[in-house]
Amino acid sequence: MFVDSPTDPVFKHAVNRPVLSIHEGIEAFPGEGLRVLGHYGENAMPECVENPTDPGIPTLAAVCDPVELAKHLSLLSLPWDWDTSQAIRLRLLKWHRESRCTFEIALKVADAWQELIGKVYAEDRSDIYQAMEEIRRAGFGSDAEFALPRPLAYLAPLRLLLYEKAPGTRARELILNPRDSEDVLAAERCAHWLARFQALAPRLGPVYTLDDHLSSLKQWCRSLSDHGGPFAKKAPLLFEGLKAAAAGLGRIELCPGHGTYTPGQVVLDGSRTVVIDWDTYEMADPCRDVARFVVEIKRNAWKHLGSLHAYDRAAGIFVKTYFAAAHAAITPNLAFHEAAICLERAKHDRDKQVQGWQQKAEIMLDEGLRILSTDPIEYATATRSVQVALAHRYENGVAAAANKTAFILGLVAEALLDLSGA
Numbered sequence: 001m002f003v004d005s006p007t008d009p010v011f012k013h014a015v016n017r018p019v020l021s022i023h024e025g026i027e028a029f030p031g032e033g034l035r036v037l038g039h040y041g042e043n044a045m046p047e048c049v050e051n052p053t054d055p056g057i058p059t060l061a062a063v064c065d066p067v068e069l070a071k072h073l074s075l076l077s078l079p080w081d082w083d084t085s086q087a088i089r090l091r092l093l094k095w096h097r098e099s100r101c102t103f104e105i106a107l108k109v110a111d112a113w114q115e116l117i118g119k120v121y122a123e124d125r126s127d128i129y130q131a132m133e134e135i136r137r138a139g140f141g142s143d144a145e146f147a148l149p150r151p152l153a154y155l156a157p158l159r160l161l162l163y164e165k166a167p168g169t170r171a172r173e174l175i176l177n178p179r180d181s182e183d184v185l186a187a188e189r190c191a192h193w194l195a196r197f198q199a200l201a202p203r204l205g206p207v208y209t210l211d212d213h214l215s216s217l218k219q220w221c222r223s224l225s226d227h228g229g230p231f232a233k234k235a236p237l238l239f240e241g242l243k244a245a246a247a248g249l250g251r252i253e254l255c256p257g258h259g260t261y262t263p264g265q266v267v268l269d270g271s272r273t274v275v276i277d278w279d280t281y282e283m284a285d286p287c288r289d290v291a292r293f294v295v296e297i298k299r300n301a302w303k304h305l306g307s308l309h310a311y312d313r314a315a316g317i318f319v320k321t322y323f324a325a326a327h328a329a330i331t332p333n334l335a336f337h338e339a340a341i342c343l344e345r346a347k348h349d350r351d352k353q354v355q356g357w358q359q360k361a362e363i364m365l366d367e368g369l370r371i372l373s374t375d376p377i378e379y380a381t382a383t384r385s386v387q388v389a390l391a392h393r394y395e396n397g398v399a400a401a402a403n404k405t406a407f408i409l410g411l412v413a414e415a416l417l418d419l420s421g422a
Helices: 060-064 066-073 126-140 171-176 182-200 210-225 231-247 286-305 312-325 333-352 357-372 376-384 404-420
Strands: 026-029 033-036 047-049 088-096 100-109 112-121 151-155 160-164 255-257 266-269 272-275 282-284
Touching: 060 066, 060 100, 060 112, 066 088, 126 151, 126 160, 126 182, 171 182, 171 266, 171 286, 182 255, 182 266, 182 272, 182 286, 182 312, 210 231, 210 333, 231 333, 231 357, 255 286, 282 286, 286 312, 286 333, 286 357, 333 357
Parallel strands: none
Antiparallel strands: 026 033, 026 088, 033 047, 088 100, 100 112, 112 160, 151 160, 255 282, 266 272
16 A cells, blocks of 8 residues: 555644654654663663654654654554554664664554554665565465465655564574574574575566676675785685685576565465565575574574584584475585675674774674685585584685685685684
């Protein structure tokens, strides 16, 4: 459902200021405006701002105004009998400044609250609503075993996408905090969803090209190198290895892609597997989504347990199940994309510069180099078998390389060892 603009400039329903429980994010309190909560310590009071603004998202303030939001929502034919005289509850989930902001919106229906998700964008993203509708019609409806949330509307004046909130548990929680074999089951379900999506979903979104990808990787490399320190050597080293690996990939058969497929985007609800966050849908190498899922598991492992490989069981089960379900052969593409995503994430860490970012970014570069210094097929097979692939230590530059690409990758490994002082 598209809504271009309100037809009645005067909204006659009385709408109360929303009252929420304390939660990290944005909340509204009667007479106090919106509170933006940050990491101020357990007993500190949150900062209070009257109107949250973001120069890059011009409609954010309107979405955060419950009166203005209710005016637009009243125009929709929602699947619930919404009491427009009651409060609207808002809770901020994630804010990517100058890009998008995600809210949980609760509407009073009968004796309960109906929750939905709202995403406000810096630019028109009505294409996401259309893509979600097309994917649902291809067999991924909200009640299907392999699903995505039902899109409800796109409010063009607010640049606001609305869709149903998917109940259930994030796969990330089951992988990070498993009981018995929950991590294995979660990884398997995530793999089956992805394989089915790539096989059956409509071909939508921007088209991936290797040249464009290498161009982006070069920019990220330069951004990291300019920071100096270990990045000045390791980022270019990783980029050169990626260029060499790319030369051996051959023709890439594109398929539908999610773009940011991680355990945090997968919700498990009974027998249903639901995937959210469709901002980055694309046509891409099928190994890109596989690789991103694996790298995100590694990053979570380092964050929570101090080791990239603490959750290798789940990562290995995911890769093994995916290739079996997709009836696909293991190719060097997986290792290439994992290493490329390591460079991308290192650049992301550098941009965010939260506490400890230097160590995190360097660990990503080291992991990318480690992946490239292992034979691609050997690496993929080791990952599939839930083994930790160890970087091969080349004694010299030639290292009995079987071909030019392997020779260059051997140089990468040797240079990495030199950097580490080995």
